[in-house]
Every structure is written in structure tokens, then in C-alpha cells.
Amino acid sequence: MDKELLPPEVETLITGLWGRALHLAEMVLTPGWRQNQVLIILGLIGLSWLLRIVTSSWVQEWTRAREGWPKWRLRMMVQIRQRLSLIYFTFGAWAVYVVMQQITWPSRSYLIGIAATLSTAWLVIALLSRLVQNRTLRRLLTWASWIYATLYALELIDDVEGFLASLALQVGGLKLSALTAIKSLLLVSALLVAARLGTQAASRSLTDNDDISPSMRVLAIKAVQVVLYGLVLMIGIRALGFDLSGLALLSGAVGVGIGFGLQKVVSNLVSGIIILLDRSIKPGDVISLGDTFGWIDSLGARYVSVVTRDGKEYLIPNEDLITSQVVNWSHTNKFVRLDLHFGTSYGDDPHLVRRVAVEAAKGVKRVLSQPTPPVCHIVGFGDSSVDYVLRFWITDPSDGLTNIRGNVFLALWDAFKAEGISIPFPQREVRHLNDPSTALRTPGVEEGTR
Incomplete structure (x- = not known):
């Protein structure tokens, strides 16, 4: 591509990077302290790799033996084990750098210091990025932080910032550059992580507070979420250079849209x-x-x-x-009353029936005996039975209503059987008439109830 077709900023950046690459190659190939520093760095890399092979299994066994540790500590140990080479290299580079600063000229350990700084930045970024649960967002923050730390350590940050600032889009009175967009994206990503952590911390604190009702806890957590994520949105818009006062008309249009399209x-x-x-x-x-x-x-x-x-x-x-x-069922309290209707024969003593029914209900596990014991009342005289209602209370409706009714009915059956109390049922008589003419004039079936 012809150089005249490139913008001056791009040409300057490419020239600067090419010059630094040639300078680095010259340092590596030319005998001297610079080449010695490169060889020391390569040796530290090899030593770190060997140490990881030797100690990785030991670290894994030691971590598995930690009983009672919280999950976040175990996860952190897994991350440390996966980055043992980087950890060993970081400590080794800093140790060599400090020693060489004391025994020789500072310029003879300059490259080792850069390598130690870069490895430290990469290690810290790798460990802190695990706080971000969203995988895409975590990768974005990790790679952006690594790139920034590398450019900063190599003293290329000013050249890259100048190049990105030159890539701008003019929209009316707003100038949006690539540098501003990248900074805003990283800022919003970091703020989203901070908002999520803040929301989780507030949620734990409110959940553990017994002085606040459950509904108010939910409301407070929702309010914290709205405030934090609203601040992230406002800061992100401001970081891009937008004037929030110009959104008044847009907010009015959005309000009209909500009024018509988002009523539900x-x-x-x-x-x-x-x-x-x-x-x-x-x-x-x-x-x-x-x-x-x-x-x-x-x-x-x-x-x-x-x-x-x-x-x-x-x-x-x-x-x-x-x-x-x-x-x-549990608005003011959890007391729930249930009614069971049943009938017994006219030949059974109603006083005995009521007493047996109450005692049978008290024997069921979930039925309350105090402060509201079961009661039994006569509610009517039916065609074939004396009708009763058995009323009892429970405090655990969430455990089911059908099952407790079934248990009480079963207890009534056993108690009535033991006391000889009968539960009547309708009976019908079918009478066959021999005279066909009579059968036509009178119903063929007469029903009676004993």
C-alpha cells in the first residue's frame, strides 16, 4: 500500500513500532548486558516451567486436604495452581531485579524490571478477573487490561492513545473518538462489575437483617439494583460525551411509548x-x-x-x-381452619360420636390441640344420617391440605370402627311387577331409603 494513502497518524505509529522492534532485535543480537538480561529472562521462564511441573501435584493434594474451607478460597487455589508458572516467574524476576540493582548499574537490570512489572500486572489482572461472572465481559476486561499494562510498561501508551484519538467520528457538535469509545466501554464494564458486587453485598446484608420484613428486603434489594445500574448507565452516557440535558425530548417520547405500548x-x-x-x-x-x-x-x-x-x-x-x-392463608398468621363433613346412623349416640371424632382428630400429627382444639357439631338431620362437621386447625398449610384431610378421615374411620359407630349410605329397592299393564301405569322402579 502506498504510504501517501495512509493517514499521518497511522504512518507515525507504524514507523515508531517498527523502530522499537528493530531496537529490540538489536538488543537481543548484540552481545552485552542487554543480551544478558534477555537470556536471564528466558532462563527464568524455563525455571518457572520446571517448578510448575514439580509442585503442581503437591499444590493440588494440599488444596484437596483443606476441609471446611469456603468455596471462594478453593476456587482461588484452583486459579493459583493454573498460574504457577507465572507466579514463579514473577517472584524470580523481582528477586533477580532487586539483587542486580544492588550489585551492578541500574541500567543492567532495566529489561528484567520491565518483565517483572509485566508479569505482576498480568498475574493481578488474571486473578481479579475471576470476580466477573459473565464470560464475555471477563474476557473483554482481561484482554483490555493486559494490553494496556503491556503498552504502559513498554512506554507505548502515548503513541497508541494519540493514534486512537485521531480516529474520530464527528456527529453534529459531538466528536466521538476510538479512544473515548474504548475508555467508556472499559469504564462501564468495570462499573457493571462493581454494581453487581455491591448488589450482592447489599442483598446479603439485608437478607441477614431480621428487623426488616421479607417484602421490604425484596423492595430494598430492587431499589439498590435500580440505583446502582442507573448510575452505571448515566456515567457511561456521560463518558461518551453526550449531554444528558438533550435527552429530555427523548424521555418524553419514551414516556408516550410506554403509555401506549407497555401498559401491561x-x-x-x-x-x-x-x-x-x-x-x-x-x-x-x-x-x-x-x-x-x-x-x-x-x-x-x-x-x-x-x-x-x-x-x-x-x-x-x-x-x-x-x-x-x-x-x-398466612397473611397475619399461619393458623388455618379446615372443616370435614360426615354422617352417622340414627342409632348411634350423637354425644359419643362428637367425643370420638374430637379425640380422633387430636391424635393426628399436624392437628392443633392448643390453643384451638378440634370441635364437632351437629349440622342437620339428613335422609339417612345425622350430619356433623368436624373443625380443626393447622399451622402448616404449605405442607398440603388434602393430605391432612385424608389423615383425619382415616382416623375417624378407625375410631368409629373401634366404637361400633356406623356410617350409613343410601340403599335402593328394585321391585319387578308381573302385570305389564300396571307397569305402564306405574313407575317400574320404586326407590326407598332405609
Whole structure:
């Protein structure tokens, strides 16, 4: 490519890099202290590689023997084991550099100092990057930090910054350069990591605070997330050079779009805030909404997660919980009353039936005996039985209602069988008439109940 076709900044950068490359080659090939430093660095690299081979298995066994260590320490030890060569080289380079600074001229250890600085920067960046959980973001920050540290150590940062600053895009009164874009991207990435760590720390602190209700904890965590990530967005926009006052018109247009196109989304968001503020529903509550019965697993910005007894997880929009009738079995307390209806024969003593039914219910594990013991009342005289209702209380509706009803019914069956109390059922008589003419005038089946 003809040099005249290249911008002056690019030509200057290429010329400078080529000159430094030739200078480095000359240092390596020319006998003297510079060549000796290069050979020392190569020797340290080989020694570090051998030390890693010798000690890697020992470090692995020592780590496995650490019982009771938290997971973050074990993960850190895995990262250290994977970078043993770099660690050995860093310590060796600094040791040689310090010794040579004391016994000879500083210029004779200049390259070793650069190598020690670079290896230290690479090691610190590699270890700190593990704090970023997002793989793409972690790689971006790692490579950008390595490149910056290398250019800084080689004293090329000014040349590269000048070149990137020359690659600019003029949009009205805004000049956006490649250098500004890269700095903004790195700044936003670092702030996102800091916001995530801050959110996690606030979440742990609020979760461990027993003085705050569960719903207020969720609201506080959501508020921290909105504030931190909102600050990241604002700082990123400012870092690019945009004037935030010019976004007033855009915000108005966005508001109109929200009003027409995102009504449901905004309604769910507002409903979620109302639920958190009035504390009508909180994690752990047992609710019924239509045919859905289960307990609240989590409260989200748009929906509430309800887990049923059969393992299904329903994501119910917050708006439905505000506008529909919701049965909260544990709103003020977890006491739940259940009613069982049954009947016994007219020949059985009702006083005995009531007493036996109450004692049978008390013998079931989840039924409360205090402060609200079971009671049994006569509710009517039926065609074939005396009708009763057995009322009892439980405090663990999340463990299921059908199973406790079944257990109480089974206890009633056993108790009635032991006391000779019968449970009647309708019986029918079928009468065959011999006269066909009579059969046509009268019903062929007469029903009676004993």
C-alpha cells in the first residue's frame, strides 16, 4: 500500500513500532548486558516451567486436604495452581531485579524490571478477573487490561492513545473518538462489575437483617439494583460525551411509548411495588388464586413465583394479585381452619360420636390441640344420617391440605370402627311387577331409603 494513502497518524505509529522492534532485535543480537538480561529472562521462564511441573501435584493434594474451607478460597487455589508458572516467574524476576540493582548499574537490570512489572500486572489482572461472572465481559476486561499494562510498561501508551484519538467520528457538535469509545466501554464494564458486587453485598446484608420484613428486603434489594445500574448507565452516557440535558425530548417520547405500548409491563411493575409496600404478599406465604394453590417462592419486578404441591411453578403477573381476589392463608398468621363433613346412623349416640371424632382428630400429627382444639357439631338431620362437621386447625398449610384431610378421615374411620359407630349410605329397592299393564301405569322402579 502506498504510504501517501495512509493517514499521518497511522504512518507515525507504524514507523515508531517498527523502530522499537528493530531496537529490540538489536538488543537481543548484540552481545552485552542487554543480551544478558534477555537470556536471564528466558532462563527464568524455563525455571518457572520446571517448578510448575514439580509442585503442581503437591499444590493440588494440599488444596484437596483443606476441609471446611469456603468455596471462594478453593476456587482461588484452583486459579493459583493454573498460574504457577507465572507466579514463579514473577517472584524470580523481582528477586533477580532487586539483587542486580544492588550489585551492578541500574541500567543492567532495566529489561528484567520491565518483565517483572509485566508479569505482576498480568498475574493481578488474571486473578481479579475471576470476580466477573459473565464470560464475555471477563474476557473483554482481561484482554483490555493486559494490553494496556503491556503498552504502559513498554512506554507505548502515548503513541497508541494519540493514534486512537485521531480516529474520530464527528456527529453534529459531538466528536466521538476510538479512544473515548474504548475508555467508556472499559469504564462501564468495570462499573457493571462493581454494581453487581455491591448488589450482592447489599442483598446479603439485608437478607441477614431480621428487623426488616421479607417484602421490604425484596423492595430494598430492587431499589439498590435500580440505583446502582442507573448510575452505571448515566456515567457511561456521560463518558461518551453526550449531554444528558438533550435527552429530555427523548424521555418524553419514551414516556408516550410506554403509555401506549407497555401498559401491561408498567402495570405489573407498579403492582409489584404496591405489593412490596403494603406487604400483603411476601415470600413464604401460602396463597390461593383461582385453581392455583401454593406458596410464594419469590417476588419479581413483573411476576410472583408460586410453587404448588405437585412441583409446578406458576409465574403470576403482579397485576393479577392486585386486581383479583387472593386468599392468603398466612397473611397475619399461619393458623388455618379446615372443616370435614360426615354422617352417622340414627342409632348411634350423637354425644359419643362428637367425643370420638374430637379425640380422633387430636391424635393426628399436624392437628392443633392448643390453643384451638378440634370441635364437632351437629349440622342437620339428613335422609339417612345425622350430619356433623368436624373443625380443626393447622399451622402448616404449605405442607398440603388434602393430605391432612385424608389423615383425619382415616382416623375417624378407625375410631368409629373401634366404637361400633356406623356410617350409613343410601340403599335402593328394585321391585319387578308381573302385570305389564300396571307397569305402564306405574313407575317400574320404586326407590326407598332405609
